[in-house]
Amino acid sequence: MAKVCWTRSIWVRSSFVAEMVEAEWYDGLTARKRTGHASLSGSVLLLREDDGTQTALPLQDLRFVERRPEGPVLSLNDNRGFRLRLLGTIPPDLAERLPGESRYGHWIDRLGLPKAAALFAGISAVALAAVLTLPNWLGPLIPQSWERRAGDAVIGDMGNTLCHSEFGDPALKQLAAAIDPERPVTRVDIANIDMVNAVALPGGRVVVFDGLVQEAESADELAGVIAHEIGHVRERHVMQALLRQFGLSILLGGINSDVGSGIFGIASTSYTRSAEREADEYARERLAAADISPLGAAAFFERLKKEHGDGPDWAAWVASHPVPSERQKQFERAAQKGADYRPALSEQDFGALKTMCDEDEDVEEFYF
């Protein structure tokens, strides 16, 4: 308010007669309307009220509000209540010094709407592309040990729902080692969850639900599922998915939540699908290297496809497993005629996995 000073004075006719324009204004102090004339005087706008009161407004303090049919509306930067309406034709020297019109906001006004819109669209496209593709590069750069520690902190022993038994534990180890001999750090567990599913969790962990183990008819089937999950771990898919989700949620945080989650879903689905393909490729490679028949996996994916429902909510932030029939066929095609396949586990060891959760007396049921 300091810059608006009210002085009651007599209008002195100077040698320089500025052109005047009719004006009405509110001073932002009371609701009383003032009427008079405005004229330019050096770097100030002089407002002369009909009763002779004179006010000087520094031009740089004026702010454009809107253009009305009768003329522009102005305000003051430090007094939002102040409103000045200039009525009629504005003298050119004054018009030149008035603040520029703003419509969309400073940056956009300066560039013009089409250019600004194109620029914004470009920046947004680049940002979206970066958020979607960068995790593929960044994911593998994050040290395994960090991911492992973070994963253990969140998951722990899953509330003591992981099953252990005297013969089951070595059998499971043997199966994991056969599929992925170079990377013994990958942990494979069976959880006491009655659901046909398996997940790759942060920290290089694979958890197969007991429901799936019961559903499997041979060790080969189980080997296919575990190989697929280890594929997610080896390709760092879980970290990539976490990073991508984090980036998208920040980028799309500005959008109305429904629209945002729609874009979110579409944007991440294509990456989920390619991750599934990569995991499958890895699984086929490893099964072949371990002389395990891929037909078990094919048979299993076929059954899984029929019975698989939506996983639990918390599994949404880890790699999910849609099972399209195309995958099943690819496993069938991978089978080599005349190859010397041997069972992934002996009947006895497979039986030990099947009864692992029943035999573990300490293990708890998992509730959602």
Add this chain to the structure above:
Amino acid sequence: MDGMAGGFGGDGGAPSGGDPANADGGPASAFVFEGTWREFAPIAFTNLLLTIVTLGIYRFWATTRERQYLWSRSRFIDEHLEWTGLGKELFFGFLMVAVLFGIPVLVLQFVVEALMIQGYPGLGAALMVAMVLTIFYLSGVARYRALRYRLGRTHWRGIRGGSYDPGFRYGLSYMWKYAVGYLAMGLMVPWAMVSLWNERWGHMSFGQLRFSGQADFSPVMKRYLLFYLAPLILLIVGFLAIGAVALGIGAAGEFDRKELAWGALGGLIAIGFVAFYLLWGLAYLFFYAKYLRVVIGEMRLGDDISFGFSATTKDWFRLILGDVGLVLVTLGVGWIFLSYRHWKFFITYVEAYGVIDPDALMQSDTPMAKHGEGLLDAFDMGAI
């Protein structure tokens, strides 16, 4: 002097700014909306474009431009309202909430998930309850602060509104009043709504004048009970109808197209299902229309100004039907005109009565929050 100390709204004195000869059609309204959708369309469409290309970030400036237009086309007595809020205020409000509220909630959700998975469901649930209670509290505060922000950025004749109270105590009132409202089997909800409306507005002012709300909840109870009991009534009526038809089909004995008849009954049930929700919604509208008429009707500003709101259930129904129609016919694009329709609806039906002296109406000295409606925005209650 320019001082205008006239009556308006037909409550004694000549209505200033209105047409005094307007006697047969009732007194001229103190609030008049003068906008057109043709003027609004360029604003709405450019807003939509910029919001899309900025991935939503422009929406704060979009809201501001919309309000600048809507306010500037709303006349109160002889002068238009002015929206003086800025896009960056809303943006900073959003950022503040994102940092102070959004991130802690995200982290907490992670912690709750971890606790659940690791086998501490009790602790996880306790944290969850604490989080829900906090959100409950903050949604009350948000409602209050949004109203305060809007009044503080609404100018009329250079004067704005505001509040001295930051609204943190209101958040507590909001919690316990709604808790009582729902605990009494939901029967006290109208009381909570009305008394919170009074409380909220009781802390607001315009210029040096205080608002006050003196509404009593009993006038809205009859309609609330209708809404409350509507599901039961509708269910009984529905079951009786289905039962009658089924008995009819059963009693008709053997006839060729019996399956067709049962199919028709299924269709009837489906229609009944839709009708159930429509009628229930209508019952709520019937209540809500009355509620707004009552709470606004008992509001005052200073000693001399009182308010009214005359929208009937039929008016509300037409508004909503128009909204739905507009959005459907335009395949969703009409959505950008809803804020215009709702503001116009509000200004058209709101009324003020009394005397105001512009010479005596002084600027408000309430503190001005530097940020916008971030909290309200976060809880998705931004609609006017």
